[in-house]
Amino acid sequence: MASDENAPAGSSQPLVEGRSAGQHVRVTAREVLADLLAKDRTIVGARVGGRVLDLHTPFERDPSVKVEPIRTSDPEGLRIIRHSTAHVMADAVQRLFPGTKVTIGPAIEAGFYYDFDRPSGPFTDDDLEKIEAKMREIISAGKPFRRELVDREAAHQLFAGMGETYKREIIDAIPVGEDVSLYHHSDGARDWVDLCEGPHVPDTSYLAAIKLVSVAGAYWRGDERNPMLQRIYGTAFPSQKALEAHLKLIAEAKERDHRKLGKELELFMFHEYAPAMPFLLPRGAFVYNALVSYVRDLYVDYRYEEVITPQIFDKKLFDTSGHLPNYRENMYLPVTAEYLDQARMALRLGVGGEGEAYREADTARDAAVIQQLGELEKLAQKPMNCPSHCLIFGQRRRSYRELPWRVADFGRLHRYERGGVVHGLARVRSFCQDDAHIFCAPDQIQSEIASFLDLLQEVYAAFKFEKVDIKLATRPKKRIGSDAQWDAAESALAEALKGANLRFEVAPEEGAFYGPKLEFHVEDALRRSWQLGTIQVDYALPDRFDLEFTGSDGISHRPVMLHRAILGSLERFLSVYLEHVAGAFPVWLAPEQAVVVTVSEKQAEYADEVVAMLRSRRLRVRADTSSDKLGAKIRNARLLRVPYVVVVGDKEAAERKVAPRSRDLNKDLGAMLLEEFADKLQAEAIPPRLQKSARPA
RNA sequence: GCCACCUUAGCUCAGUGGUAGAGCAACGGUUUCGUAAACCGUAGGUCUCGGGUUCAAGUCCCGAAGGUGGCUCCA
DSSP states (O other): OOEEETTTSSSSSSOOOBBBBSSOOOOHHHHHHHHHHHHHHTTTEEEEEEEEEEETOOOOOTTSSOOOEEESSSHHHHHHHHHHHHHHHHHHHHHHHHTEEOOOEETTTTEEEEEEEOOOOOOOOOHHHHHHHHHHHHHHOOOEEEEEEHHHHHHHHHHHTOOOOOHHHHHHOTTTOEEOOOOOOOOOOOOOEEEEOOOOOOOOOOOOOOEEEEEEEEGGOTTSSSOEEEEEEEEEESSHHHHHHHHHHHHHHHHHHHHHHHHHHEEEOOOOTSTOOOOOOOOHHHHHHHHHHHHHHHHHHOOOEEEEOOOOEEEEHHHHTTTTHHGGGGOOOOHHHHHHHHHHHHHSSSTTSSHHHHHHHHHHHHHHHHHHHHHHHTTOOOOOOOHHHHHHTTTEEEEEEGEEEEEEEEEEEEEOOOOOTTTTBBOOOOEEEEEEEEEOOOGGHHHHHHHHHHHHHHHHHHHHHOOEEEEEEEOOOOOOOOHHHHHHHHHHHHHHHHHTOOOOOETTTTTTTTTTTTEEEEEEETOOOEEEEEEEEEEEHHHHOOOOOTEEEEEEEEEEEEEEEEEEEHHHHHHHHHTTTTTTOOOTTOOEEEEEEESSGGGGGHHHHHHHHHHHTTTOOOOSSSSSSSHHHHHHHHHHHEEEEEEOOOHHHHEEEEEETTTTTTEOOOOOHHHHHHHHHHHTTOOOOOEEEEEOO
């Protein structure tokens, strides 16, 4: 029933990947690549046709199909190492903690994890050390990995016998009649087996550099109704050196964590009286406002109009828009003191509501409370700007001549996010987007998207995000609108991208229920990817708000709405950008562009003069005339990431010169005339703009 | 929300049952110095909050708040 695939090639086997053997010669990659393997221990697998195989798994040789080695330096090779390490970890865990059940343990982007069901509860940091030590034992024992192909029923019985209920559940999900593969690693004395697709390294000694990173709770199959499992994260690399490089990268990421920089550079803070709602301090507020001004300036060219809309609405607005039925758990529903007082009066819940008769009336009171609570819900804080914009559009008769109408809004939004998901400025409950909605006729969608793509590319280039990945999210199964509408909207998005010569990836069925969308992901300096911008086609809201415009034919038409943002949430953008530039804002965004430092107090007067002159040119400059030594003043300015430290000593003062030092070049630029430096700084203070001709008329 | 961990001076952190500590920052003084930290001194704490155990709690236990890392990249 079971077939040991490590049997010598050519021996008769009942099952070879579901086909009968014997028609072709069966070989292993180890045999085919023998010459290479002899001198290269970084080869851990092979690519045969489209398949990735172990070195030791036989396959039917087809001379026309190439057998290519997979090395630990290949992404696929790294996955093999990590997945094998996950098996070794699970083995170690089950040896140390009998009764622990295994579930799944995949390789992931930065390593691997394995989820366990441990009856005695979570693992501690001490446990991690023990597990790691046990893993090293297993690794140095050099246990060979072995693949075994069995039928589904046999696997089912095997894991049932072992009490591995989660594995059984996984097998249940595999179609009846299909064969499954098992992976063993053993030294003869003790065998460890897992249901696994593989592939794996030839033996455990190939796992050169491993590290367990953290423990975390994780629900079985990611569903919070399921039991909480104990997840152990770890990572593995081809060499100790590569592992250390990885740990260094993590340390660097930690060093430029925006929360750390936010504190150090005095950009923003939080307070427990407003959890997950940032306070932007003067320096942070400056950058924030500079971002808004930059986008506003672009809006002049790209023909957007800005509006200012309320924070709090009658909840009827969000009934109409569909937010209350669909988005309620993320909304703040504020209550006024007046409503509350009325409710208290009605329920006599105020002082004196403690009498016996009052307590006896529990049932009636509960009913009344519930009814009153319902009445309290009259207001809603806006989580999005689109409903307001629909109200504005619908406020009077609109003509086709007004379309496309691009309406921008920097309104502050509030969304309730669960405690576990908020994160610094990156995920907050109070924020502002560079939000805008474009109301247009259906035949204007494509050109509007094209123009938006221009705008977006200009912005990302200005912030030096060099790599942008675009995803086209298409119709989900659960959706509204006709197929004809979806066809038109999806092809408008795709055509606009093609027209702009932009590569994109299709994300099938990931669109919003009301329309398809484009997502723009940028890669930062540490090569991490972040979604910033988006554009979504929406037929639903114009419908819900019954929006119309009069066409050139004199009859009423329904407009289409495009929801779009470039930076997305400004708070989130600030967090991403802060990490991208490691706190070193370019001159045009820096809250402080230069600090004038004196060599001794003799130059204090000249320093004040220099500051006054630069300020008269709208430059953001301050003097440091403290009694610190020059070195200390420079250090302080550098810690604040100020782009220029302008040194003035006797020599400079005598000739109306300054000696600027550049943060980015980390060097003294030499003495120059004050005028000259002012011109230079002023030139750098201008926000970058691309000169594009193709802007909407 | 759920799991684990954390919360000590403005910041970074030490303190594991016996009356709270350092460095930086702040403040006062001395020093006036040429490209990443001058020197001396002073002040600063309901050890997040609320209960409990104990002769004694920053330290142990329970609860709350806030924060940190996670919560399918499916064998």
